[in-house]
Structures are given as structure tokens and as C-alpha cells.
Amino acid sequence: MLKTPRTVTRTPAVRPKATIRAMVLCLPDELPREALTLHQLDRTFGVQGSLSPRFWASRALRAWHHRQMISLRKGRPVACAGGPVRLLDLDGMLQAAGMGAGIRHQMFSRVVHGTRNATPWHVYESRHLADPDKYPYDTAAADFHHQPRINAIRMHNAATYGAGRFSPGELEMYQAGYMAYQHYSALAAIAGDALITADGVTLAPASDAMADRVTYLEQANRLLATIDPDQRLLAVAL
Structure with a gap:
């Protein structure tokens, strides 16, 4: 008697959307400064956020350049929300x-010494989104937090304040090694989490996975390296 072959139903993979906290806008030449209000940013770019002093102004900035800068602040280095590329110190950043x-990576290595590499959160989240009934969110969160390396990070963060804390969202980047984390942090400092070109094209990672973040940073920094020096950039915190 022939057996009826079993049908195997595969759960489709689900990639959680990327976390976007900082966005860089390439402003069209015709867009006046008066249009750089939260209301106008939403109408023009579909971006709901606030101007962010992410960029550094060039050390060669003079008083007559100030009117070209956006939300210029006092200090050293001089922070601003944006301006023409030629007046920004991107190399210094x-x-x-x-x-x-x-x-930070040297400190991270000491904090997690003796623990094995941990599975990043987006893996658990993907599994949850693929089948929420069989793998509830609370179970996914518990599985992520019960890893010894994550507990080491959480313990450090519990005892630390300010910039010395580690973001669990950067776990993959830390685990990729010293140089990889340096390159990632440097490129992300300029490009943020997403970028909108002057033509209105949005560049963003497909997910929070490091491979998708790297793809985005490659695209965004390639574009930023070739834009006109008079092109204005604007940083927005979402």
C-alpha cells in the first residue's frame, strides 16, 4: 500500500522593519530655509521629527557663513543640524x-569576557513575527534576555550612566570585531539610519540585521562621497 506523502508547510521568513532613529536629508536647491520647519518637513519629505545637531561645522567656518548653517550651536566642535557639505567637517566626524x-569596543570586550557570542534580537523577533501564536513576543524577549552575554551587557548598563552604556541593538556590530565596529560607527555617524536624496529617493536598511545595515551604509556613503559640495544636508531625529 502506497503511503500518502506528507505535506510540509514551511513558515515564511519575516524580517522586522529596521529601526530608524536618525535620518539625513539631502535638501533640494530650491527649498528655502523658511521651509525647514517640522510642519514643512512632514509635508515635503513625509518626515515627522525634530532637527538634530548631528553634524559638525567646518573649522574654517566664518561669521558670514552662519546664515547658511541650520540650527548652529556654540561649542567646540561646533554642532549644527546641517548646511552645505563644504561647510561641514564630515572627515572630522x-x-x-x-x-x-x-x-567602546575595548570596554565591551572586558564586560562580556568569558561569555559566548549571543544571538541578536532581530532573529528572535523574526521568529515571533513568522508565527506569533506558537512563539509569543514575551517568549522571544525572554529567550533573548536569558543569554549570558546579554545579561553581562544588561548588568553593565544597570551600573553605568550616560555614554558608557552599550546598545543591545548593536550586538552584531560589536561581535563582528574591533575594526568592523569602528568602521560601522564611523559610517553611521555621517549617514544615520536612513537617507533621503534631493530627488526624493529613500535609502534605508531592509532590517536591523548587520548585513542589511552594511548594505545601507555602503549605498549612503557612496552617495555622500560624490555629491556637490554646495549640496545641503539636514539631520532629523525621529
Whole structure:
């Protein structure tokens, strides 16, 4: 007697949407400064957020350049929400972000010493989204947090305040190694989590997975490296 072959139903893979907290806008030439209000940003770009002093102004900035800058602040380095590329110190930002990342990674290595690599959150979240009934969110969160390396990070964060805390969302980047984390942090300092070109094209990672983040950073920084020096950039916190 022939047996009826079993039908295997595969649960489709689900990738959670990427977390977007910082966005960079390439402003069209015809867009006046008066249009850079929260209401106008929403109408023009579909972006609901606030201007963010993410960029550094060039050290060569002079008083007559101030009217070209957006939300210029006092201090050293001089922070601003944006302006023409030629008046921004993007190279300085890259170098500083890379150096800071190197220090954080050294501290991270000490904090997690003796623990095995942990599975990043987006893996558990994908499994939950693929079958919420069989793998509830609370179960996914518990499985993620019960990993020894995650507990080591959480314990460090519980005892630390300010910039010395580690983001669990960067777990994959930390685990990729010292140099990889430096490069990631430097490139992300300029490009943020998403970028809208002057033509209205949105570049963003497909998910929070490191591979998708790297793809986005490659595309965004390739574009930023070739844009006109007079192109205006604007940083928005979402």
C-alpha cells in the first residue's frame, strides 16, 4: 500500500522593519530655509521629527557663513543640524566616531569576557513575527534576555550612566570585531539610519540585521562621497 506523502508547510521568513532613529536629508536647491520647519518637513519629505545637531561645522567656518548653517550651536566642535557639505567637517566626524567606537569596543570586550557570542534580537523577533501564536513576543524577549552575554551587557548598563552604556541593538556590530565596529560607527555617524536624496529617493536598511545595515551604509556613503559640495544636508531625529 502506497503511503500518502506528507505535506510540509514551511513558515515564511519575516524580517522586522529596521529601526530608524536618525535620518539625513539631502535638501533640494530650491527649498528655502523658511521651509525647514517640522510642519514643512512632514509635508515635503513625509518626515515627522525634530532637527538634530548631528553634524559638525567646518573649522574654517566664518561669521558670514552662519546664515547658511541650520540650527548652529556654540561649542567646540561646533554642532549644527546641517548646511552645505563644504561647510561641514564630515572627515572630522568620521575620525572621532571611529576613535570613540574603538574605546567602546575595548570596554565591551572586558564586560562580556568569558561569555559566548549571543544571538541578536532581530532573529528572535523574526521568529515571533513568522508565527506569533506558537512563539509569543514575551517568549522571544525572554529567550533573548536569558543569554549570558546579554545579561553581562544588561548588568553593565544597570551600573553605568550616560555614554558608557552599550546598545543591545548593536550586538552584531560589536561581535563582528574591533575594526568592523569602528568602521560601522564611523559610517553611521555621517549617514544615520536612513537617507533621503534631493530627488526624493529613500535609502534605508531592509532590517536591523548587520548585513542589511552594511548594505545601507555602503549605498549612503557612496552617495555622500560624490555629491556637490554646495549640496545641503539636514539631520532629523525621529
